[in-house]
Amino acid sequence: MLFMEKDNDSTEKTPLLEFASREEGILSFWRKNSIFQKSLNQRRDAQPFIFYEGPPTANGRPGIHHILARSFKDLVCRYKTMRGFLVERKAGWDTHGLPVEIEVEKQLGFKNKGDINKYGVEKFNEKAKSSVWRYKKEWEEITERMGFWIDMDHPYITLSADYIESVWWLLKQAAQKNLIAKVRRVLPYCPRCGTPLSGHEVSLGYEKVQDPSLFIKFQITNPQSKILHQYKTQNKKCRINLLVWTTTPWTLPANVAIAVRSNLNYKIWQAGDEILVSYNTPPEKDNVSVKMIGKIAGKDLEGEHYQPLYQYPLDDSGKGKKVYEVVSAKFISLEEGTGLVHIAPAFGEDDRILREEKDLAFIQNIDTNGCFLNNPTGITNVKGLFFKEADPIIFADLEKRNLLYQGDLKGTVHDYPFCWRCETPLIYYSQEAWVIKMSKLRSALLENNKKINWIPAHIKGGRFGQWLEDVKDWTISRKRYWGTPLPIWECPQCGHYEVIGSLQELKSKASNPSLVPPRNKKGEIDLHRPYVDNIKMKCPHCGAEMSRVEEVLDCWFDSGSMPYCQWHWPFAQSSDLNLSVKESIKSIPFPADFICEAVDQTRGWFYTLLAIATILDIGPAYKNAICLGLILDDKGEKMSKSRGNIVLPMDIIGSFGVDSLRWYFYTMNAPGEEKRFSQKDLLSSQRRFLNILWNVLNFYTTYAYQEEENSDISLTVLDKWILAQLEETKEKMTKHLDHYSIQEAGRELENFADNLSRWYLRRSRKVFQKREDEKQWKDSSFVLRKILREVSLLLAPFCPFFSEMVWQTVRNTNDTLSVHLTDWPVLEKKYRDKDLLVTMDRIKDFATQALRLRQEKGMKVRQPLSSLRIKATEEKLKGKRVLMNLLKEEINVKKVIFSPQLEKQVEIDFTLTPVLIREGIRREFVHKVQMLRQKEGLIPSDRIELFVKGEAQLLKVLQKQPAELREDLRAEKIKFLLPEEQILSGRTVKINDKQLIIGMNKI
Ligand SMILES: [Zn+2]
């Protein structure tokens, strides 16, 4: 066999492996025999292992990162099934929210919400509902093709009425705990989508950008000013300025105050002919020398007035409030800037709170589309501009008016949030929104996080734990159309509101109960807008008509609700809705034993699952979570359409087969690390493992006796060793997989395959290929068959197709139909042999080093040499004569000599005697003939006759060893021809650069 030889004179040859097409054959075998169904059915009464599927959105194409996560999900579910658990796998679809709406808007060519309102909510939502399934078929195809076993026939769907009713019920639980509130806050807001976003959505969309950096001079004006008094006297013309740093010049027209820290000592600087107040040294500037000339306490700055940069006429609500004044605040950071902070309460949450504390005026000069409402005094051309577009205009204006101390339009590089769906820059914007007060649940969240086993472990206290430490209230309302309608009815008169938790409750409170449940035009129950909006209630306090608030729910609440809503909990389980949550939760699978997604979900699905379970006060929603690193391209860049470096999963699967891809994902690095996807690495991973196993399987079908095992077999030392090796592999893999250490488990199996191919089979050549001893051949064949059966079991969770292929080749008649209906292999103590493993490792070490010496010397492996010295005592390896023979054969030396005094580990005598040279030529010739036999498709028992002609010296050497040649080649006849004789269809080979022509007949 090719793979058995380290053949220096042939380039690396990979047998053409039609993995992909074989996999498709196996798929139809599974389908035809309902293997997935059977694997579940045979565990019906077993203990469940609970898995939750994070729902993908089917209006986007499946990407390579989905294959990554699904490979890990599938592996764990298959492993646990083999370990005896019932592992139900219900698929799910995420069908609501901005991702869907934006696709429809693109289709219809809409620019903003105004277009949707004109088009009509009903028609828009109909479009959204059908667009949800745009790539469903692709998803189903790739799910099946990659061997991800999940029940796609009964998925949960977040747009279904049952699902929505359960979501309402969850919101009602939050309301009953006073966790839902309507607030006015400065929240991240997408001006294109016209809606606030939650903190975890914002965290999905940060990008590094170059933004302006401006040091601005606010001139002190009030006549009573202490600084003015003290420093003005020195120089009558001198201006005194508060120095303020900002990266958002567009917010300056809405400035109403400057904040300082009262307990801080600020410094007064002479900069040219101006005086500046700043805690930190002002930045350098050409031709201006800056020196400190005094200090002033923050509290002495309070109450100073300054000349506003811009002004808008204040409306009535602003009259009598403080404006353009220095006030104190606690939140001021000193790491950047000057310690003096510009305050615009419309655009910062700290600013908004400070406004309430200090009774400041309020300026809102940006509309809900993110554009300037009016021009402030002094500027004529910002009205109607998108907020960021005003930056250069304001910059230039300040510069012109000598109000800019120093600045650069691209002076700072920082992370700025963009809308995670439409990529519009977000604006922090003062608005009303519905929130769940997660900040009240901080300690409960942290407590629940302690109970989760994170893989990798650092997620717990790191990325996820940190997120929980600074948890913010969850903005759940979206001023949008396609989503779970917020089940909140509000009174326009007195502000009273009710959160509705079921259709039953809705019917009992509606003033038009005949509209409950709401139905669409087709007469189907449909809880979406606009149908639900027709239902009204009477305010129990003032009697006015209450309407549903217009907002829909954050779609991340939908996906975080799947543990409950996928079962229409609690409605489908019991008619008694008054059961306590703790009691009622027992009727559904909760919590998950295992979930798995990529690291971007720490603030997405991982978080919302935990948040909702914490609201319900039922512990964490999952016990073990694998958090995968993101996939990047081979240069470490994010994959994106614009970069053109996206890898299409079906292309990869079509060329390499999905098992190669899965194996690559499992073993390339630890699950949590970044994955740089490279086809080259994928190929070398395939070569390192699946190709080796493929060759072993071929070896088995070519050379092994293929009957089922009988009793009373005698084992060679190699048989014993490989069985002991297998036991160790089984034990380690089981331990690793029980701890979700998937990479480690995979590497054990890879090692085993290497040992199997490169040592066991390589050194068992006499047994299998030469078949010197018929009984031993059969016995070792049983061993090889047993090994392959167990390897296919160990491989089954990783590479479901390849393992099936192996199983179908080696399974016994009373074995299960598919490898995926078997149990995980049990440990067999009788095969353990630690001593043998240790000794063999030593022998293999000697072999590796000796082969390296041969290679360095440029000495072909087939050239026999006289002796190998090893640094070992005979006593230590006593009784291991068989093992010494293995070493002799591997190194191709006539004898092994023990030399305890040797300096190096091994030493080879490279002297070539004529006898050795002759044998080398013969071995080389035998090898060429074997390659020809393979090319002709001959099996070992086939007999041949040979015709040889060519270089005279070579022929002479070969002619001298007729008996050895016949023995080596299983040849009946070897005929050496004269130069003038002809060979029909002979092949030319080269030995030591000399030519021979070999002809071969099967007889
Ligand atoms: Zn947006």
Ligand SMILES: [Zn+2]
């Ligand atoms: Zn009322």
